[in-house]
Amino acid sequence: MKFGKTVKNTAAAALILLGSSSVTTAGDARDYINIVGSSTVYPFSTVVAEQFGKTSSFKTPKIESTGTGGGFKLFCAGVGVNHPDISNASRRIKKSECEACTENGVNEILEVKIGYDGIVLANSKKAPVLKATRKELFLALAKEIPDPSGGEKLIANPYNTWKQINPALPDTKIEVLGPPPTSGTRDAFVELVMEHGAESFPWIKALKKSDEKKFKSVAHPVREDGAYIEAGENDNLIVQKLEANPNALGIFGFSFLDQNSDKIQGSEIEGKIPTFEAIADGSYSVSRPLYFYVKKAHLDKIPGIREYLEEFSSEKAWGPEGYLSDKGLIPMPDPERKQFQEDVKTVKSLDPGQLK
Amino acid sequence: MNKSSVKTIDIVQKGLKRRYRVERRFRRLGLAAIAASLIFLMLLFVSILGNGYSAIWQTHMRLDVYFDPQVFKDVVVSSADYGRLVKGALRSVFPDVSGRGELRKLSAMVSSGAAFQLREMVMEDRGLIGRQSTLWVPADDDVDMFFKGRLGPESGRLTEDQLSWIDHLKERKMIRKQFNRAFFTAGDSREPELSGIRGALYGSFFTLLITLAISFPLGVGTAVYLQEFAPRNRWTDLIEVNINNLAAVPSIVFGLLGLALFLNVFGVPRSAPLAGGLVLTLMTLPTIVIAGRAALQAVPPSIREAALGVGASRMQTVLHHVLPLALPGMLTGTIIGMARALGESAPLLMIGMVAFIVDIPHGFQDPSTVLPVQIYLWADSPERAFVERTSAATMVLLAFLVIMNGLAVWLRRKFERRW
Structure with a gap:
């Protein structure tokens, strides 16, 4: 039967295709930044990510809108390419979340406030x-x-x-x-x-x-x-x-x-x-203030994180006349912005003692 | 006795009118039900079309850009300030605009994509530096919405000055609507005027390819074995009940299963079509198995008996005679299952395919998203111009669904045999 033969061939082709795309195992390098977290920060971080992807030689970061709590859950699950590098949040990280992070080996975290909503x-x-x-x-x-x-x-x-x-x-x-x-x-x-x-x-x-x-x-x-x-x-x-x-x-x-x-x-x-x-x-x-948190252990593992941070904390992004303000982000006052710019540069670790 | 038979016909005739009436009413109810569903369908199509048709065009502005060598001095070509070139070109159109705030308003009328466009042009041809060039660049989304009449002048999104500048551009024929190529060639973007569905289309394609490649052979194999070879006992009954149950499980549950199994145990990369395809396979498999078994059941036993009678083995009977006759029905079931998988977004949420992805995926392991997710993400965006893009993307999804379902109907018509 002609019909049956074509179908057999298609099925065979499909199987070959399947074989060629074999599952890679964990541990492979990832060449793009993986961001998760708040749906409120999503519209802002996506703008930065797009700008960053189009003007740098790095790939555009991938951003999932999981909600603040869901973001921290993924973020704190561990260190390694299978886990996100950055988590967006529409509130400060909770003490309990920070403890969950520490338990899974995520010790050093950089906290960046980006502005207000x-x-x-x-x-x-x-x-x-x-x-x-x-x-x-x-x-x-x-x-x-x-x-x-x-x-x-x-x-x-x-x-x-x-x-x-x-x-x-x-x-x-x-x-x-x-x-x-x-x-x-x-x-x-x-x-x-x-x-x-x-x-x-x-x-x-x-x-x-x-x-x-x-x-x-x-x-x-x-x-x-x-x-x-x-x-x-x-x-x-x-x-x-x-x-x-x-x-x-x-x-x-x-x-x-x-x-x-x-x-x-x-x-x-x-x-x-x-x-x-x-x-x-x-x-x-x-x-309310909006934040994002960066896993310091990933800074030198995933290409582009430092440059992404630099783009985000630049005046043309989060400044009073930056492109984020066009999207509705309310910028921080000058001294506060300067301070967080400094934190980004020195990659200051978050002190879990000051969390609630 | 004669008397009583007359009585019966009398009773029949007495009731006849009422019975006809009831029948007419029943038919009218049926027609009304169909009419109601058609009206709802029409409403859906009209609202989607009404919102989405204008996304076929995008407002563009003509700029005479002078690629000032000054801008390219002392910097790498890729990181020159292309925004300055765009601003310069705009300023040459409106020489009397001055002041920082005013100039900012002026440059806000052109999409940020204009600078990227110039960058690409120069990267391709360095010879442009120092020359003048006329090109059409996309306008900002607010200008686009205003130009399409979807944003009134009273909205406050555009200032008085900007409105008068648009009028000026119109007079000089420097602003026009043109075919929105970006919508079909670009990936996602946060700027409505630069966003497109190509990334989502590729993602859907790769995901469905995986789903088809796994679920079709597995589904057909299961159906053939269960229907033709398996003994009837408690175990096969149990399997049958379970397959029927699986077909009714909410899709989000498959997403949870996929997260636990494929991502956490097998280490399949998050957000990849591979993971999405595997999850959707779980969802489509029961549909294909059930449709496949029904198709096999419809093949009359005489075919099998004839084949066995001339000495074919059971496998030969199935492969040479039964399966080819049942395949059209199986394919129909498969296509309908795939159409369902194409429109699914809930299970993909759990495995990270609901994400902002700009780069267009080129393989089974690149991060990607799918069409329904793209629609969901755009529907959630604050920018007004995303409303029409949401509807336009919905039209594309609907077109694919109609094509797939049409293919299923056509296959059935063409190859189906009735006994």
Whole structure:
């Protein structure tokens, strides 16, 4: 049968192909940098990587967006070409993560802060700008809030509209689209807004000192009754939903506000509108530092790491007028930038003692 | 008795109208179901097409670049400041623009890819240095979006000055849309105007090649043995149940298995098509085995009996007669399995193929990504211009899926035999 014969030949060809691409074993050299980590740092490190790949003789680094925690897990798994060289993070490395690193032989780590990222609350341009304080946001979004009639008691969040919280706020339903708990943006929002809002109640603030676990169980949980809508990790999707529903608010990184400023507007938090300048000078309260961590053991094993670090820490990249600021990264103040440039040059090791 | 038979026909006729009505309603419901699914499909296509068609073009600007020998003095040609050449060319178009901020705004209108383009030109032909040359370079993504009418002037992404400069360029015919070659020839990029799907296409190709090369022979072999040779007992029953179960396992689980087995035990390089292909093989195998067994089952027993009757061995019977007749069905199953593998992204997350990869892969061990992952990565990017590229990449993926499924239908039509 003719048909059967062709198929037999194809199958034979396929087998030969398979044989020729035999599996290489670990231990081979790798000629590109392997980067993992935060999805928030991803848009910035990819720009640097591309610039680096196009202007140097080295290959373009490979960057995986695994999330901060997932990144550290891979990064700390060991030393060698099978493990990543650099891990991006939207928060500082934790003491426990650093210990996991040490256990697996990853001892010397270089820490580089790259700049800041603002977290914004935004709504459609068709609606007026929301002006809120962190306390009001906590009251609007916490699962349980202190009883408004007084006393140190928690009740299920009773508020349905913003006006019920503060008469100056609009008379619209509380509807906030935000990231799920796995997201670093959510972590930062909880830490910078919810915790801070909770601390505006003296007895909860006292709790933070006496029983931190209890404090977290008060400040961290977000409403599950439909007022806070988990919209997935895709910030573009949140922007689209905000456009369709002018009453809704969304939580995401500043770069998405920056890119969609014709459709959405940032809400005033503590009297400050999220602008590039306000985040850079620190007057906008909801911003967090971004980092990356480098395995020092790989510096001389993988070609190009030193040059990549040099590119990242150059003024044309992370400076106030650098190409990273075009992508929405908020640069560090001059002295801080100088200091981290110095750290990169001298390859200063991270001191695990100062971690939390 | 006569009386009662009349009664029966009466009952039948009385109910006839109602039964016809019910039948008509049932048919209408069926039609409505088809219409609804067609409408959803249309909506999907229209929204993807509507968003993505404009990615076929890219806005380009004409620049008269003078390759100033001054720029190449005392430096290696590869590391000269090509951005300065681009800025110089722009400044010659707008001589009255001055001031640091203004000039920055002006040079922001051209893609950073322009400098790379000049670098490549000079690297190829050093003789250009000291000469003047006219060329079209890609515009920045915001300019591109504005020029395509996808970004209003009120957006704030472009300043008043920039808008007036674009008008000026338009008058002098120095800005135009042209076919977006980069989209088909470039790898991923963080600049929308420089990004392309070639890297993802190559990655998908290498990955599927591995998947096909392993899963087809293995799948067909398993199906033939189980259907034609294996004795029926508890063990083969158990295997059959397990294969059917595997076909229903969520794909992310195969990703976890691949991570634990191929990457951690066998040391297959992370992010490589080899790893991706192996994981997708796990996923496609059950589909091929099940389709293969169904195809073998459809071959009538008389064929086998006739072959055995004229003295063929069992292996000859299967290889010469049964398998060729069952192959069209098996191939159809394989192609459908491969189409599923082409659209899969979840299991690849675990083995590092969801990554930013600029260089185009040229082998089974180069880091690479695949089409659906590329779509996912672009959908997640903040730049507005990636919206149309996301849709355009989706169109390319859909085109491949349609072609593969069409091939499966065609194969079935052409070679299928009915008994």
